[in-house]
Amino acid sequence: MKLLTMISMIILATSSFADEMLIDKDCNRNQLQSRSNCALKALHNLLESPPKPITISTPDGQLTFSSEQLMAHDLSVLNSELGLEADSQLVFDRDKLARSKNKSQKGGENLSVKAVDLEEFAAIEKIVAIAKEHQIVMINEAHHVSMHRFFAKNLALALRKIGFTHIAAETFSDLSSLKSSGYPTIETGVYTSDPEFGDFIRSAALAGYKFVKYEAAGNKREFEQAQNIAQALQKMPNAKILVYAGYGHIKENVSSQGQEWMAAQFKKFTGIDPLTIDQVSGTARYEDELTDPTYKFVEPYLETQSLVFKNKNDEWLVSTSYSEAVDLTVFHPREEIVNGRANWLVNKKDRQLYRATHLPKERPIAVKAVIEDEWNEKGIKSIPMDQILLKDSESIANLYLPPGNYRILIDSLSGKKYSSKTILISN
Numbered sequence: 001m002k003l004l005t006m007i008s009m010i011i012l013a014t015s016s017f018a019d020e021m022l023i024d025k026d027c028n029r030n031q032l033q034s035r036s037n038c039a040l041k042a043l044h045n046l047l048e049s050p051p052k053p054i055t056i057s058t059p060d061g062q063l064t065f066s067s068e069q070l071m072a073h074d075l076s077v078l079n080s081e082l083g084l085e086a087d088s089q090l091v092f093d094r095d096k097l098a099r100s101k102n103k104s105q106k107g108g109e110n111l112s113v114k115a116v117d118l119e120e121f122a123a124i125e126k127i128v129a130i131a132k133e134h135q136i137v138m139i140n141e142a143h144h145v146s147m148h149r150f151f152a153k154n155l156a157l158a159l160r161k162i163g164f165t166h167i168a169a170e171t172f173s174d175l176s177s178l179k180s181s182g183y184p185t186i187e188t189g190v191y192t193s194d195p196e197f198g199d200f201i202r203s204a205a206l207a208g209y210k211f212v213k214y215e216a217a218g219n220k221r222e223f224e225q226a227q228n229i230a231q232a233l234q235k236m237p238n239a240k241i242l243v244y245a246g247y248g249h250i251k252e253n254v255s256s257q258g259q260e261w262m263a264a265q266f267k268k269f270t271g272i273d274p275l276t277i278d279q280v281s282g283t284a285r286y287e288d289e290l291t292d293p294t295y296k297f298v299e300p301y302l303e304t305q306s307l308v309f310k311n312k313n314d315e316w317l318v319s320t321s322y323s324e325a326v327d328l329t330v331f332h333p334r335e336e337i338v339n340g341r342a343n344w345l346v347n348k349k350d351r352q353l354y355r356a357t358h359l360p361k362e363r364p365i366a367v368k369a370v371i372e373d374e375w376n377e378k379g380i381k382s383i384p385m386d387q388i389l390l391k392d393s394e395s396i397a398n399l400y401l402p403p404g405n406y407r408i409l410i411d412s413l414s415g416k417k418y419s420s421k422t423i424l425i426s427n
Contacts, residue, residue: 038380038411039193040366040389043078046071057219059248059259069095076144081194082366082389085335085342086286088144093287100290118298118317123151123306123330127277128158136233136274137164138243138250138263139330146196147335147344148279151306153200156242160207164240167204168212168229170249171197175211177381182206183374185381195368198383212241225249226265233270243274250276251325261325276326281319282306284334292319295331302333340388345400352425356397356408365390365412367397372405372422384409403427 051070056063072095079088131137137159141148156167171189178184184192184201191197201211212232216224225245233239243250251261252274260268263276281292284299294317298309308328309317316328336343345351356367368387375382385406386399399408403425410418 059255089286139277149196172213281321282331351400
C-alpha cells in the first residue's frame, strides 16, 4: 500500500490511547529509537512494520497498549517532527476519541471560580518570579506537540538568567555528542530529533546549561527516575535544575492505585518541593471534545501569549485534568495553521520565511534546513532547524529559520540523491 494512502487511512480511522498521560511509557522502542536522520523513512518503516503490543507498569496500574494505539502515538510524533502539526494532533485525538468511553470531559460548567475572580499573568515572567524560591522546576509535555518544546526553550532561557544551571530531560539517552560539540544530534534522544526539541537543547547549550540524563524503564520507572534526579542533585548540591518530562510524571499526588509519580517520589527522597507545571492540559485539542474544561473556561483570555491565572484566594489555577496534582497550569493560545505551518512557528520573532522552490516532482518528500556547520561536522546525524513533509502537489516548502547559514536537503523514499543547496538567512 502506498505511504500516502496509509497515512490518510490512519488519520481518518485510527483509534485511541487509554490515557495519553501514560503513552510516553518506553522511549526505547525500536520504532522511534533506531531511526535514521530521515523522519520520512522512519514514518514509512513504521507503517510497513507496526509496533508490537506492550504491557507496562504505571502508578495507575498495569496497562496494555495495542499495536494500533502505539502506531497512532508514533505516527503523531513523526508527523509533528515533519512539520505537520495538524495531522499529528488529529491522529492523536481521533485515536483517543475512538477508544474513550466518555467522549468529553466533565466539570467545566462547575468550576468554582468566575471570570471576574481570576487575575492573569504572562506565563514565563510569572514562573520565573516563582522559581526564584525553588531549586527544582518540573514541566511536562505531550510528545507529539512541538509547541511545548518552543515554550520550554523560552522558559529555560529565562530561568538561566536567575541562576538555573542544568536541564534534565526524560528523552536523553546519549549525551556524549552534546557535551563534546555543544549541540544535539539524533543520538541525543528519541524526541530531540524534532526540530523544535533540537532547537530547545541547542539554545540551552549556548546559554551555558549542562544536561542530566535520568530516564528509566521497567516496573519501577517512576521510582528510578526520581532516584536518578536525586542522585544527580546529591553530586551537585548547588545546582538548579529544570526537569522536562512527559505527561503525568510531574504529578505530586498519589494515583488512584495508591502509587506515587516521579515528582512525588523525588520530593520524598530529597525533601525538596519542586515547582510543578502542567502545560499538556493547558493546550487546546484539535478534537474539542477532548479539550480540558478549565481551558475552555479561560480561552477567551488567551489571545497572543501563554498565561497563568490566580484566583481571589491567591491560588494558582490548575487544569481539571491535573487538579491537586501540580502547582499550576500554563494555558497556551489555540494553535492555528497559517500557510501550512503552525501559527506559533510563523510568528516567532527570530525566524524568517524561506520558500524552497524548484523542488523535484517526487512525492512524498521531506524538505529540511540543517545548520551548515552542524552538517559539515555530523552529516546525517544532524537535527534540522526546520523541515516540512510535502505529500501532494505542493510546489513550495515554507521553512522558518533564524539568521545563519543552512544547507537545504531533500529526503525521499526512492533513495534518489537530490542535490543540496546552501543558503544564508540574513539578520
